[in-house]
Amino acid sequence: MSVTTINISTDTLPLMERFYTIQGEGYHQGRAAYFIRLGGCDVGCVWCDVKDSWDADKHPQVAVSDIVTEAAAYPGRIAVVTGGEPLLHNLDALTRSLHKQGFHTHIETSGSSPLSGKWDWITLSPKKFKAPLPEICKAAHELKVVIFNKTDFAWAEKYAALAGKHCKLYLQPEWERSAEMTPLITEYIKDHPEWTMSLQIHKYINVP
Numbered sequence: 001m002s003v004t005t006i007n008i009s010t011d012t013l014p015l016m017e018r019f020y021t022i023q024g025e026g027y028h029q030g031r032a033a034y035f036i037r038l039g040g041c042d043v044g045c046v047w048c049d050v051k052d053s054w055d056a057d058k059h060p061q062v063a064v065s066d067i068v069t070e071a072a073a074y075p076g077r078i079a080v081v082t083g084g085e086p087l088l089h090n091l092d093a094l095t096r097s098l099h100k101q102g103f104h105t106h107i108e109t110s111g112s113s114p115l116s117g118k119w120d121w122i123t124l125s126p127k128k129f130k131a132p133l134p135e136i137c138k139a140a141h142e143l144k145v146v147i148f149n150k151t152d153f154a155w156a157e158k159y160a161a162l163a164g165k166h167c168k169l170y171l172q173p174e175w176e177r178s179a180e181m182t183p184l185i186t187e188y189i190k191d192h193p194e195w196t197m198s199l200q201i202h203k204y205i206n207v208p
C-alpha cells in the first residue's frame with residue numbers, strides 16, 4: 001500500500017497588511033506587484049513611513065499557505081515582501097511557496113538581519129540606525145538610499161562601494177522633506193550619473 005503525504009506548511013508569519021498595487025519605487029517602479037507587509041522591526045528609523053509595523057505582536061499570525069493562496073488570486077506574478085523588517089523572520093517557507101505558485105520573489109530590506117528565503121530581487125535600503133550585513137550588501141540587486149539631509153549623499157556612496165558591480169543605484173527623497181531634498185538629489189544625479197532618482201510614485205497617485 002502506498003502512502004501519499006501532502007506537505008502543507010504550518011508556518012505562520014505576523015501579517016500587517018497585503019495588497020495588490022504597482023511597485024512605486026526603484027527599478028521595478030510601475031509594475032503590478034502583490035505586497036506582503038510583515039510586522040516587526042528593530043531598526044527604528046525616525047522618519048519611517050510605516051511605524052505601526054514595528055510591533056510584531058500587534059499583527060495576526062497568518063499561515064504561509066493562506067498568504068500565498070490570496071496572492072495567487074491576482075494575475076501579477078511579482079510578490080514584494082516588506083515590513084517592518086521582513087528579515088526578522090525566517091522566510092524560507094514563504095519564498096518556497098511563492099516560487100511554487102510561479103511568483104518572482106522580491107524583498108525590501110534594511111539588510112540588518114541575516115538573509116533567509118530565496119530571492120529573485122533584493123532591494124537594500126541601508127539605515128544609519130542599524131547597519132546592513134556585508135553579505136546582504138553584496139547580494140543586493142538594487143541599493144535604495146533615503147536622503148533625509150545633505151550629508152546622506154556621502155553616506156550613500158559608502159554603500160555603493162560595498163555593493164556588487166551590477167547593483168542598480170537609487171536615491172529616494174525622504175517623503176516629508178522631498179520639497180528640500182529632491183532638488184539636491186537632482187543636482188547630485190546630474191554630477192553622478194550612475195545614480196537614478198526613485199520617487200515613491202504610489203504616494204503621488206494615491207494607491208497603497
Ligand SMILES: C[S@@+](CC[C@H](N)C(=O)[O-])C[C@H]1O[C@@H](n2cnc3c(N)ncnc32)[C@H](O)[C@@H]1O
Nearest residue numbers: 047048049083084085108109110125173174175
Ligand atoms: C517601510 S520600509 C520596509 C522594508 C525595510 N524595513 C526597509 O527599510 O527597507 C520600505 C521602504 O520604504 C522606505 N521608506 C520608509 N520611510 C520612508 C520615508 N519617510 N520616505 C521615503 N522612503 C521611506 C525605506 O527606506 C524602504 O526602502
Ligand SMILES: Nc1nc2[nH]cc(C(=O)O)c2c(=O)[nH]1
Nearest residue numbers: 022023024025082108202208
Ligand atoms: N506601491 C508601493 N510601492 C512600494 N515599494 C516599496 C514599498 C514598501 O513599503 O516597502 C511600497 C509600498 O508601500 N507601496
Ligand code: SF4
Nearest residue numbers: 041043044045048084
Ligand atoms: S527599517 Fe524599514 S520598517 Fe524599520 S523603521 Fe526603518 S524604514 Fe521603517
Ligand SMILES: [Mg+2]
Nearest residue numbers: 049050082208
Ligand atoms: Mg511603503
